Amino acid sequence: MDLGAAGTRIYVKRKGIVLDEPSAVARDAVTGRVLGYGAEAVRDGFGETCWPISGGLPADGELTRRLVRHFLRKVHRNPFARPRVVMALPEDATPIDRAALRDMAFEAEARGILLVPHGLAAALGAGVPVRDCAGRMVIDIGRDAARIAVLSRGAVVASGAVPCGGHTMSLSIARLVEHEHGLLIDEREAEAAKRRAGTEWKPLQRQVVVRGRDVESGRERAATLPVQLIYEATRQPVETIVRAAVGIVERCPAELAADLGEQGAVLVGGGALLRGLCRRLRAALCMPVQRAERPLVSVALGLGHCVDDLGLIAKLRAAAR
Structure with missing residues (x-):
């Protein structure tokens, strides 16, 4: 899952990118009640549009959790599905940011989470030969x-x-x-x-x-x-x-x-x-x-490489030693 400030993209193993929607939540300006997520949240006249993600991290933890859970359920079409999730972690993230991202994923009903350095995910998706010296x-x-x-x-x-x-x-x-x-x-x-x-x-x-x-x-x-x-x-x-x-x-x-x-x-x-x-x-x-050939989805494609080969990050770390 590429959790971007503008858009969220989800890559599923053997299927490719199956979701590409704005990282937006629409709320009633008076009551604060959530009216919609993703594409429907940016429609004209559909309440107040909020962007709860900033810099690849939750700016509003509660709205981000609900947004991620909505997208996961939309992809899996099963309210009881608990998928393993691979996400990009900004290089300047603090241990608190890392813990918040993990907690958010688990609260959104993910079974497990693997965090990949953002720059590495972008490079993998752009086709950069990252193993080179x-x-x-x-x-x-x-x-x-x-x-x-x-x-x-x-x-x-x-x-x-x-x-x-x-x-x-x-x-x-x-x-x-x-x-x-x-x-x-x-x-x-x-x-x-x-x-x-x-x-x-x-x-x-x-x-x-x-x-x-x-x-x-x-x-x-x-x-x-x-x-x-x-x-x-x-x-x-x-x-x-x-x-x-x-x-x-x-x-x-x-x-x-x-x-x-x-x-x-x-x-x-x-x-x-x-x-x-x-x-x-x-x-x-x-x-x-x-x-890059597909700049909008490069990070999602890079995370997809890690989904297809869950041992890829461990192999790259071993090669870097």
Whole structure:
């Protein structure tokens, strides 16, 4: 189970990814009663939408437990099923975070839980040859954070995270649209504008249409947004991720840093689809940077490798010694 801030994905042995839904819970704004989970929780007019997961960990333990239990029952279609669960653990998680994640899984009726380092799961899902001695970098840009890990010999040797992800980029776009066009757009519309802009660097002369509320009149109207404007709006969040990646490279031993200059980095996560991001990171880090073939589900696929071979993590730890 890839428990992401934006979406949760579940991989089942011999079946692949069987669930991919928003990590959202809809509640009645007055009574607090839960109205829906996942995809139905983000429908317009369906109560107050809550996002109980942050940084791969429960921000609201009770809502996360109920969300996970709902997804597990939806997958197994049996209220008495108690599956074994493999989950990703952020490298900066504390022992308290680890215990909270385990407790949440057991309370959600899991029979057992295996925690896999997040960077290792992302690398496995992206097809990175993690058993190699050569150092490789994985950058996972999620909804609320960007996680960076350097791997060698099947282990994470350096890692870091910055609270700067797809949500920050969407807010930057919304602020720029308000400043340039006098139009208020919500996060969902800003996210849609990013998707409509596409993932390739060129052509920058393309335009996308956004809809929002006029600042002065309060009426709904549309505005044409040049793709170049989206590029400019996300400049600061991208520079924050670049500085974090540079800092992690500087902490690596010289031989690993040299490896990174040749082997480069792989981008995963929803933020990896941002237009021109590979090009910008490639220029700033002076190393090859490429997007994973399936960036949105890379962590889930990596956890799936561990589900298919429950001894894989033990084998990688033995190889790293």
